[in-house]
Amino acid sequence: MTPPKLLDKAALKERELLIINSAVHLIQQNGIENLTMDKVVTQVPFSKGTVYKHFIGKEDLLLAISNYSLELLGNLFYRAYQFKGCARSRMLLLNFSYLIYAMLYPALFQTVLCAKSPNVVGKSSERHINENERLEIKLMTSIHGIVEDGLNDNNLSLPMNMDIQQLCFSNWSMAYGVITLLSGEVDQCSGRTSLIVERELFNLSNMLYDGMGWKPMTKDKSHCAELKIALAELFPEELALISAKGRELNFNSFS
Amino acid sequence: MTPPKLLDKAALKERELLIINSAVHLIQQNGIENLTMDKVVTQVPFSKGTVYKHFIGKEDLLLAISNYSLELLGNLFYRAYQFKGCARSRMLLLNFSYLIYAMLYPALFQTVLCAKSPNVVGKSSERHINENERLEIKLMTSIHGIVEDGLNDNNLSLPMNMDIQQLCFSNWSMAYGVITLLSGEVDQCSGRTSLIVERELFNLSNMLYDGMGWKPMTKDKSHCAELKIALAELFPEELALISAKGRELNFNSFS
DNA sequence: AACGTCAGTGACGATTCGTCACGTTTCATG
DNA sequence: CATGAAACGTGACGAATCGTCACTGACGTT
Numbered sequence: 001m002t003p004p005k006l007l008d009k010a011a012l013k014e015r016e017l018l019i020i021n022s023a024v025h026l027i028q029q030n031g032i033e034n035l036t037m038d039k040v041v042t043q044v045p046f047s048k049g050t051v052y053k054h055f056i057g058k059e060d061l062l063l064a065i066s067n068y069s070l071e072l073l074g075n076l077f078y079r080a081y082q083f084k085g086c087a088r089s090r091m092l093l094l095n096f097s098y099l100i101y102a103m104l105y106p107a108l109f110q111t112v113l114c115a116k117s118p119n120v121v122g123k124s125s126e127r128h129i130n131e132n133e134r135l136e137i138k139l140m141t142s143i144h145g146i147v148e149d150g151l152n153d154n155n156l157s158l159p160m161n162m163d164i165q166q167l168c169f170s171n172w173s174m175a176y177g178v179i180t181l182l183s184g185e186v187d188q189c190s191g192r193t194s195l196i197v198e199r200e201l202f203n204l205s206n207m208l209y210d211g212m213g214w215k216p217m218t219k220d221k222s223h224c225a226e227l228k229i230a231l232a233e234l235f236p237e238e239l240a241l242i243s244a245k246g247r248e249l250n251f252n253s254f255s
Numbered sequence: 256m257t258p259p260k261l262l263d264k265a266a267l268k269e270r271e272l273l274i275i276n277s278a279v280h281l282i283q284q285n286g287i288e289n290l291t292m293d294k295v296v297t298q299v300p301f302s303k304g305t306v307y308k309h310f311i312g313k314e315d316l317l318l319a320i321s322n323y324s325l326e327l328l329g330n331l332f333y334r335a336y337q338f339k340g341c342a343r344s345r346m347l348l349l350n351f352s353y354l355i356y357a358m359l360y361p362a363l364f365q366t367v368l369c370a371k372s373p374n375v376v377g378k379s380s381e382r383h384i385n386e387n388e389r390l391e392i393k394l395m396t397s398i399h400g401i402v403e404d405g406l407n408d409n410n411l412s413l414p415m416n417m418d419i420q421q422l423c424f425s426n427w428s429m430a431y432g433v434i435t436l437l438s439g440e441v442d443q444c445s446g447r448t449s450l451i452v453e454r455e456l457f458n459l460s461n462m463l464y465d466g467m468g469w470k471p472m473t474k475d476k477s478h479c480a481e482l483k484i485a486l487a488e489l490f491p492e493e494l495a496l497i498s499a500k501g502r503e504l505n506f507n508s509f510s
Numbered sequence: 511a512a513c514g515t516c517a518g519t520g521a522c523g524a525t526t527c528g529t530c531a532c533g534t535t536t537c538a539t540g
Numbered sequence: 541c542a543t544g545a546a547a548c549g550t551g552a553c554g555a556a557t558c559g560t561c562a563c564t565g566a567c568g569t570t
Contacts, residue, residue: 031374036526047550052528119286162458169436169450170459177432181424195424203417204425208459211466291557302519307559 016054019044020068023061027107032114037061059123063132066115069108070135073101074142079234081142085226087150088214092205092223093230094146095175096249099201100231100238102183103247113180143168155215167212174208175201198249202227224251271309274299275323278316282362287369292316314378318387321370324363325390328356332397334489340481342405343469347460347478348485349401350430351504354456355486355493357438358502368435398423410470422467429463430456453504457482479506 022043026035037058041048055061080094102109114120121129147167150156158167182197206218228251231239242249277298281290292313296303310316335349357364369375376384402422405411413422437452461473483506486494497504 033372033374037528038526048528049530049551050549053548057528058526117288119288159458159462165449166455166458169455170462173432173436173455174429174459174463175432176436177428177430180435181428181431194420200421200424200428203414203421204429204463207414207425207466208429208463209466211462211464292559293557303559304520304561305518308517312559 012054015046016064017068019046019051019054019061020065023065024068024107027065027111032062032107032110056125057123059120060125060128062111062120063115063124063128065108066112067128067131067135069105069112070132070139072105072108073098073112074135074138076101076235076238077139077142081145083230083234085230086216087146087153087155088209088216089223089226089230091143091146091150091171091209092202092227093234094143095171095201095205096198096227096231097235098175099179099183099198100235100242100249102179103242103245104238106183109179109183140168143172150214156212159212170208170212171205174204178204196250198251227251267309270301271319272323274301274306274309274316275320278320279323279362282320282366287317287362287365290317311380312378314375315380315383317366317375318370318379318383320363321367322383322386322390324360324367325387325394327360327363328353328367329390329393329397331356331490331493332394336397336400338485338489340485341471342401342408342410343464343471344478344481344485346398346401346405346426346464347457347482348489349398350426350456350460351453351482351486352490353430354434354438354453355490355497355504357434358497358500359493361438364434364438395423398427402426405469411467414467425463425467426460429459433459451505453506482506 019040023035023040026039026043030039035058037048037051040061041051044051055064076097077094080090080097083090083093085093115132144164147156147164151158151164158164178197178201182195182200202224206223210218231249239249274295278290278295281294281298285294290313292303292306295316296306299306306316310319331352332349335345335352338345338348340348370387399419402411402419406413406419413419433452433456437450437455457479461478465473486504494504
């Protein structure tokens, strides 16, 4: 009945990861647009045909890398969600975990964006597309959870005419905008001088939460010291890696 | 002394525009990643060598398209800046002019983003890079102007530890995030159901301005009706074009 | 009329993508 | 253990694309 299985699933998965890792290295070195399948093949102990057995095309490989990257981000978000502390602080923490991710893995951050382009999705396999959706839902779950905690402890109430989903999206798109424009690969825009990504993310997050009426308000509590402590406790390895890259999250320029 | 000039600058400029327009059409039809220099050449009454005289490579052409597009956006922004009305309303109006632009010219909107990638800038000519910076400064000027008007009439005061530039950037990155994630080409993200770009942009802008303490606050004034009128007055042709595309800015879902 | 300069041309080499025909390995079965 | 079918793996190949370069012709200068 069962057709002969020459390779078990674990081995397949392992090879897939090997190919993905090789591709990530190439992207980090040469940039995402200089990634070629030929280069991937030379970095890997398989031939081109085998690589194409795993990924139906270059775009499919990109989507797989994006998924690998979303998995990483999902874990960071989940850690922020689980942290002790009030909901507003944890949401701020979650935004900063997003920033840490973008600083640590700029190539991955960039790939996730690229993989959202319709021509990548259009050329990808069902399998990877479905996994992508699953991972995104997982991300959203952490954000949703924090907002719901805020609603439950009465520090937050839904603004008129808005539901939970809209509130979650507001926070995400805001953080996305700041991080995309100020961190990493995008050439910074003019009038950029003296903009510091961690400071702008902090300020913008707090202005937004104040605008929502999410307590404790900025005027009643300085969130900065607490954030600094929470980051050190929750993401020690990540912060050390950022230091090793010669960059440092700077909290001294705003009290 | 003067070397023989067989072609005047106006003709050169005109040809450049012709090439750019042909490329824009191709992008609208086939997507930006399917744009090839060969296709551009076939659309144009010149040969490949001539096209490469104007643009040192594919990336340089992309940057030129981005500049063309920034010029358009700059005009929309300037119209919003010049509008009569309080500063906060005009800032909201400016964000919506950004949205109109993204809906009307999704291909151009996308190209501006792509052209910010370092490998595009890295392969482009000095001339186009400089023009790009000039155009971005022009954009910023309109935003700056509105914020300064708000400060001058005492409806807005700078939040602690923030300067004008940071305030401008906050507004821009917020609008950028919402529009990028919800309008146009990016495949919408999971948990997207029932998110309407104009509504989220309206809500998020107002929450941010409320968080800044930018008067008149939402609780004292409903900005929706005024926005609707101002848009109809300031961007009639653009709104008609959006209608012609079968899309409509919907203000009924939020009062 | 001879010459120099420059716009314009398109064939060409170099790269890259993805496929396919063929050889090799594995395993169920007799 | 022998056999054959199915899965696995290979790398040469065709098509598409990028960017260059040697060439042509038009025009002004000497």
